[in-house]
Amino acid sequence: MFARLKSFIGALFRRNDLEKQMDHEMRFHLESYTEDLIQSGVQRKDAQRRAAIEFGGIELTQEQCRQARGVMGIDQLRQDGGYALRMLKKNPAFAIVAIVTVALGIGVNSAVFSVLNTVVLKPMPFNQPERIMRIGEINPTHGSIVPRFSPANLLDLIKQQKSFDAVGTFFLGAEKYRGNGVAELWMIYRVTDGFFPALGVPPIAGRTFTASEMQRNAPYVAVISYKLWQKRFAGNLNAIGQTVELDKKPITIVGIMPRSFYSPTGVEYADIWVPMVIDDPRYRNRSDRFLTVFGRLKDGVTPQQAQNEMNVIAARLATDYPINNNGWAISVSDLRDSITGSDLRFALTILFAGGFCVLLIACANVANLLLARANSRKREIGIRSALGASRSRLIRQVLTESLILTISGGVLGIALTYWSVSVVRNFKPGDLPRVEELSVDWRVLVFTLSASILAGLACGVISGLLSTKSDVVASLKEGGSRTSGGTRHTRVRNLLIVVELSLSVVLLVSAGLLGRSFYKLTHNDPGFDPHGVYQVSLYPPPPPARQSKETASRFYGQLIDAVRRLPGIESATLVSSPPLTKSTLAFPVSAKGQSMGDTEKIRTAVDSISTDFFKLMRIPFKTGRDITEQDSYGGHSVAVVNEALVRRYFGSNDRAIGRELEIIFAGMPITVEIVGVVGDTKRDSLAEEWQPSVYIPEAQFPWMTAAVLARTKLTPPEYYHSIQKLFSDFAGDNDTYSQQTLDDAMDKSVAQPKFYSVLLGVFAVIALILACVGLYGVISYVTSQRTQEIGIRVAMGAQKSDILKLIIGQGMLLVGLGTVVGLIGALLASRLLESFLYDVSTKDILSYLSVSLLLAAVALLACFLPARRAAKVDPLIALKYD
């Protein structure tokens, strides 16, 4: 084995040396033999001749030696490669079509793979990320499947558990940093002392938090991100120990996290981490579950063992606090799974499957092209095998050619991937986690390379096996006449085309369904009119709003009056959760009973609004009255509810008026009287069901206010300019508040479904084009093979239309077959799409019908072009045509 390797490597690197040595050795033999002959009395001239004759052909011997030495593989590869390149150069159209086809197929796959890679495959930048578990309370019978803890239950868990080295949690917010004359918004994470140890990432400088810093009144300390450290402290290590002003409070920096560190939710990036005090009187309500918690398993503890322990703790919590905890379990799940979520992984898998279909179509096309080529080279192949080329040698020749094509396609595909990855990054597909990390890394490159090689092998083997199978005599004979159209090749090529067509039908139907669903999603009535409404976020609240409830109430009242006085403003209002920004606040709400007692407390969306909210949003009033200026701070607490809430508690709108609701704000019960009922609106997503909502006057509950909404005919820059000026005049506040139109918010809220439908749509279009190019190729080829036959038909009196019908009929038979198979496939595949579809059935007739028509139209064109050429055939020329 070793000797072989040595000789092979030697063969590779010392090719010229070895050639020289071989020459020398044989010359030595000839000369020695000649000498011996001369000594035995032969004339020199005769001796040389005899030596040469008895030695045999020196070239042939050398060739055999090379083969024996193991250089042959390389030489043949070089030969095959050179031959393939010459053939491709001779037929550049063929090469370009094949390479572009493969590049599209590979590029599409690599682009999806790079997303999959970043979101699912790339390890998270934590120490032993597979040891980190997401833990949380769930209650599937209540529909609470997102695992979250209430602070009080979490404290008990941390005290009792033995499975985890560390358990941590965080809470996200935005706060202002003021200092050195700059004011900027920092993303701030409130975290517990277990947060960093659970993730297992040490700071690059300084330390993280201690348990004592989780107490109230502990010194205020912070850990900052690498980005902030670079930006604010120019990467200087003396940042540790410095004090900055965060939200008017001095805070000391104790640590700096590495650049790669990010929050385990994968969506938001933090600038700064501060201690979170969960042992706080405000958090005593065990039903208020809002904390995302994760823990690092101790060495040797399996997730199942941890789950068993959690079951015990959950049972104990339920026994100790039955009112809050009955029916609640504690789940333990992989952190990565909880980040990517099964929905997202499923969506990416479907996209990947779509991309794979495109690649299959591309491969089928290349195999088809190669087969067509092989067919026209039948005679050449016949001659080569007659001259003694072995079948494996001929297959290897086709394989080399196919690999050259697909690998070039793959290289072009990589360029396409770089481009498409930057497109995806800019597309910002909704809340795709870790999208900032999206890049073409070695995994993507390895994937692309293997995909191109596999594609090359697949195409090469198919066409290689088929094109070399023919027996020599038949192929030499058959090469002479071109009448036979229905050979084995044609059957395989037809099969490939039917597969291509049906795959593209599946993709087209899927894209059509998603597209229809997206259209419905964006054209359904959200219950309000977003056009021309601007939103300015007031979060975090400006300073006057934070002194007391009275000053806040006064401040917001004056602010909204000032906004209303701005020129060009039709109306303006305040709101706590602007629609479609996923900022809905939900609190436990119950309806006060008359005879039966109170209803169960259910977390329900609560909005604080100022007057004019419904008018501005164009939400229709159903009954009762709107909130007015009279519903002021300290007055009788009132509320307006939507019809979904009425349906939940009261049955009819009239019966709701005058009834009372109890809302628990951070443990504090507040009773409000229902004075009006409005229509339902979409709150967080356009796809959601109508949710019950309670609207309360911001004047009475000013601490929730978070945004100004204004309806205006001003253009965005005009409006933003005047509102910014107003804010700086009014609050002495030079900070930039985030602003957007509700139309933008709406676009953002549908970014993810849009991403899926656009991507699948692109795939489907590429698939359709590739399949029809393939169809065109096959029909043209078959037509050219039948030229002679067509000539005879014309000579026998066939009309142009007959020929057209003949050729197009042949093509459309394939199309019909492909469509039927594809529609059946789509019917099966669309079941997978069900969860992505909004208000569209998976058996949506319109999508299926339009796809079939589209395919038929494009395919008809693909068949018509070669058919017209065939119809123009001149019988005289055709019959002479070889």
Next chain:
Amino acid sequence: MDKTTELLPGTLDMLILKAVSLGPLHGYGVLLRINQISREALNFTQGSLYPALYRLEHQGLLAADWGESENKRKAKFYRLTPSGRKRLREEEAGWNRLVDAISVAMKTTSEEV
């Protein structure tokens, strides 16, 4: 020429191994040695020695070094490796079995059937 016989396929490798087992030889030397030990009874193209030598070297049965020939010229000398020696023994045993079997078969008379 009349008394020479064509080489059976596959036997050239065995003869080369045998020739080289008697002492290191260059390519021409192998030819001479085979002629000598077979009493010039075997007939084969001289050139066909070389692909066989290269094949045996590639398989690790022979090793080669450059040295000086009897007439003071640079030449490639082949010698048997341990695995070559082992192969030679196997081939010899196989060959002897074949020869015995065939000669027994050929000596068979009609009475013995």
